Structure formats: C-alpha cells, structure tokens
Amino acid sequence: MPDTTHEQHKEHPVNDFSDLEFGIDTFGDLPRDDEGALLSYGAAIRATLAEAVLADDLGIDAIAVGEHHRPEFAISTPETVLAGIATATERIRLGSGVTVLSSDDPVRVFQRFATVDALSNGRAEVILGRGSFTESFPLFGYDLSDYELLFDEKIDLFHKLLDEKPVTWEGTTRAALHDADVFPKTDSGRLRTWVGVGGTPQSVIRTAQYGLRLMLAIIGGAPARFAPYVDLYRRATEQLGTTAYPVGMHSPGLIAATDDEAKELFYPSYKVIRDRIGALRGWPPLQRSEFEGDVEHGSLYVGSPETVARKMADAIRALDVGRFDLIYTAGGALPASARLRAVELYGTRVIPMVRELLAETPAPRAMTGAAFRR
C-alpha cells in the first residue's frame, strides 16, 4: 500500500496505540535442523522466506532483513531476499534492517528498493544505517576512517533520489551525477524510508532534517534510556518544519511456550554469537546473570507470550513508539522449528496481548508539536 498515512492529521491528546505496527527482523542467521546440524546458506534463506510467509498469514505488519557480511549470516543482499518474499506474500511490509548505505551505492540501493516496491505493490521500506558491523568496509573498498563522511554524503544523495526526479549531485565518495534520472519509478512516488539509529544524537537530528522515519536499534540496557532520542527527534522535526513520523524500535528476543523454555532455547547459542562479536568489540564474555538481568530489565524480549507482551507494552509506552520490531533470530544458531514457533506465537498471542495491555492504560502522548502526524 502506498504510504499515505502521514497525510492524515490526528491530534489525539492521548495515545491509544490503535495504529501501532508490529514487525519481525532477522539477520539471516543460519539455523539448525532438528538433529542440531547447521543449515546451508541456501536452506537458511528459504527458512527466512517460510517465516515471512507465516508472518504475512498471521497479519504481522512488517518483516525486515539485515545486510551482513559474516559467515554466521546468510543474508548479504536484503533486497534479493525481499523480492522473493514479495512474490510469496500479500500484505506484509518488506524492509531492510539495515541497509549499510555507507558501503553501498545509493543509486543501486534506490534501484533495488524501487524494484522491490514494484514487485510488492508498494510494500517496500528502506531502513538505512551505518551498520554496527564493519566487515563491509574492507570488502567493498571503503576506509573506516571515512565512516562519517560516507554516511553523510550517501544519505544526502539517497534523500535526493527519493524525490524520483533527475538528480545533480557532487561529492567525494562516488561519481558525480548530472541530471541523472534513475529507474524504475515507484507508483506512490516515494519510498518509505527509515534511518536506523543506535544512539547517536547527531543521527537523530539528521533523520529529522531529511524528513525520514526514525528506527531505534535498542539491543541492550533499559529501553527507557532511549526516551531522550524520541524527544529529540520530535523537537528537531518541529524546529526544522519536517514531518514527525511515529518512531520505531527494534530489539532482540525469542518467544516459546514458557519463560524457561524460551531462555533455554535462546541462551546457549546467543552466548556463542554474543561472545564471538564481543571478542571483536572488547566486551567480556556473557555471564548468565547478565543475560537474566537483560531479560528482566533490559532489552532481551525472551520468554512466554505473556512475559514478552508485558515487556513490549512497557517499552512501547515508555518510548511512545508507533512500531516495534522483534529480532526473532538474535539467538544465533537456533533450531529452525523454534524460530517458526516464535513467529507464530508473536503473531497469534503476543501482538493481541500487547494491544490489549496498551488499550487498558493509554499513555499521555508526549506531544511537542502541533504537527504530530501518524
């Protein structure tokens, strides 16, 4: 569906969260089969397709697939996977989570997403980011010391391409464009575009400046500590006269029948991947107590449907977000059957429960501008 919702003005004094959207995210982690063997890359991609089809059947609003260039992950080109999902689904939005714009070419990113948008009848959404992993920089010949410059320039160009008119642009990180028209064009005239932000105020302000949607990547700590970013985004859009879209958040988790089952499924393989990545970033090995703390108070949505629903409702209320995406494969090499089950429980149990919980106690809307739009 074309993105026309922002045209409507709704000025609710309280947020009843009636237009809240729910998504699932995956990095394309290689799952295991029932015997514990790791699936091939091809089988992992097909598993993601099956999960997307189930999510669509269950009425989940969105799926986002990440771009990674590490052996644990099967997805290095999100749009190609999204194109497969587009053909197999009818309603679900199709996003990247995130597109590492800094090491890609904005022109190609636009062409690929405009094609996904066409294939899906307008369901594509780009989520641009700088990426928390750095593998793509040496792989594609970019210098990590240009991290800021690359994203600055490329988001500037991408923002121009979004107008779907001939572009003239000059920078230092790609060839200049002179009146270059890029195809295919979308039916709606504009790709729905988010910027994934991990916690840099500057990124929040830039997102507001370009009039793009803000997706907060909250992968650790208490979600409430991100409230200042939501506030900053709204204040910035107000000052800059751009649209304040509903803010999104994405966080990792896993749902199973009981809290214990979810934790026992999640923890062992999560520790493996977390420690492997942690070793690169100088984090100490994960302790069980730290994990339990994150499940209890932090940003791991691991547990029974009820536990996860309560935790999500709290975070959604605290941050006043309009979209919540669960990174359902964050547990690393999980059994494929557990992933599918988690998607099923998310769609059939968690989402309805979150809606109920939020309807029971609407939150005062933290409105800072008259032009707050849904």
Add this chain to the structure above:
Amino acid sequence: MRGSTMTAQDGRLEFGLNSFGDVATDHGRVMSDAESVRLLVEEAQLAETVGLDIFSVGEHYKEQSVDSATPVLLAAAAQATSTISLGTSVTVLSTQDPVRLYQEFATVDAISNGRTELVLGRASAIESFPLFGYDIAEYEELFEEKLDLFLRLMREDRVTWSGKHRTPLDGVRLHPRMPEGGIPAWIGIGGSPDSVVRAARHGLPLMMAIIGGRPERFAGHAELYLRALTTFGRPELPIAQHSLGLIADTDDDAKTIHWQYWRPVVTQVSRERGFYPPTAERYAEEVDTGALYVGSPETVARKIAGIVRANRLSRFDLKYDLTHLPRDVREQSIRLFGERVAPRVRELLGEDPGAWDLTGRETSQIVTGGKAVHA
C-alpha cells in the same frame, strides 16, 4: 539439473524468453514502471506454463526500462516459478562489483533452488558507465578484470585477488555460498571475435546476440569458438543465440504490429549510434532473411530451425518485448513461442538433424560430473 547442462545431457534444444524490461501498454495506456515490473513476473510464470526452458532479463538504466535491478527481479520470478531456469541477458559486468554480484546471484540461486544462471557481457548500451562512475575508455579492461575476479569467486572457496578497478581481497569467503564451482555463466558477444576467443579461453558457453543482418554470418564465430575451445584444451560447450522477434497467428499480423513498435525503437537507437534509420523495405528484408524472428508459428519455427543448424545452436532466446508493445500481444507471442514454435522446431530438427545433431552429441560428452559449463 541446470538448464545448460540439461541441454547437453539429453541433446535437447532449449528455448529461452528474454526481456529488456521494456514498459508495456495495456489497452493503449502506458503502464507504470511498477506495473511493468509485476508484468515481468507474470510473464516468467507464463513462460514456465507454456514449457519454455529459461526466462531472462537484461540490465538497463534508462527511461521506459525497468530492469535496473536484475537479481531482484529474478528473485521474485524464482519464488513465483518452480521449474524454469532464470537468467540474465546480459549482466553488464564491467560496471558491476563482482563481489556484490556473487552475493546477489548466490541468493537468487538459493531462492530458486539451483535454477539460476548468468550471461556476462560488456553491453551495447553504455548508460551504466557514467551512472556508476566508470570510464568508457576502459571498457575492455574493466570487463576482463571483473570477469577474472567473478570466475575466481565462483570457482574458489577463499579468494585472494588484486586488480586495478576494485579493492583487493585477502582470503575472502563470500556468503551466501553458491554451489561448489558456481552457477552457469555464459559470455554474451555482439560480434567481436576477441570476445568469442575470450569465452573459449575461460571455458564458458557462448551466447551470440544477433540483432540485425544475416544471422548465418555468425556461423564463423561458432566455428571459431569450437576451434578455440580445442586449442585451449577445453571440452565442447553450448552455443546460444539471442534475437528479437514476435509471433502472432499470421505473418501479416506479426509484421504489422511488430513494425509499429520496432520502428520507433530502432529509429531512436539509430540516432544515438549514428546509423541509418530503418525503412519498411529494410524491415521486410530483416524479417525475410535477417535476424528478426517475426511471423506465424510455422514461419518462425522454420527460421529458427534453419539458424540452429547453421550456427550450431543448442539454445535459442527470443527477446519478446519492445517499448510500449501491448501486454496482450506480448502474452500471445509468449504462448505461441512455447506451445507452437518450440515443439515445431524440435520436430523439424528431428526430421533432419543435420549440423545440430553434431553439437548435441558432442556436448553430451562433457557433462560427466555435471560440471560442463565450468570445465
């Protein structure tokens, strides 16, 4: 089993349907880019239904062309089909990054469960060079270097590589992985003998794009290719032809409608590339004895059977779309190509195998181990 090895194995001629992502019309209305994208997926499904062997798309970067993101289109077609092979014609390798290309096509191959292939070329259209910041003066060098890297990515597990046009790789292993040895990759040529020899040198099957003039003149290229394969100690590999055409109930119907849509396209290209604009007389000649496969099923089948023998083909691809060609005309042409032309060509060749049998028999020797195209 993959398309190109399947051909070789059972000696069966393959028929491909190729699109350049041309925007269509629907009852006189120009379809949007997005509608034209969706039409391609429907046509890939139709191609499978009518028994064609491969559906392929080109790569273009201009107005009224919607095939700028080829792997994305093919991934959608892959999910929408179950047996037909999916390919490109051609992938403009010179302005692509072989690393990204490997990742994209490994993904399409995963989604299609091993039905994906590529035709790599230097392209006759050059829009991609300024758009992606490449120097057209380096046309040849870019292709050679990128082909070398792409083949190494497909054929080796970990790749250490350095060249002039992209950052070096040091023991890089890409993912998702293609099957061992990679996916079938053809070399697309437009008439340059150098490119023919290059295909043979790399041990890659040959796709000859013949879009004008007497197609039999490419028999010399086929001959050169087969000799070059021997010289390089390569096994015999398949030869394919790509040409434009349209099939309708009668010759007159086909010619009338095809001329109407072909003429403006070729007039435009003639302006851009500085050759004479087409005339009705030249067009008629092109249909009768040239490279346009336009006519009734019987006419087109006879013409294809003739060129299959002359050019020693084991695959024939019909480029069926043209800017603003009505979607119902496209649909009818695809149906007739799959349901009437393909079986009739096979029948004609069965009656008198001639030179074609040679290619079929000899290629059948090289698929032991299922690795023909990467020998």
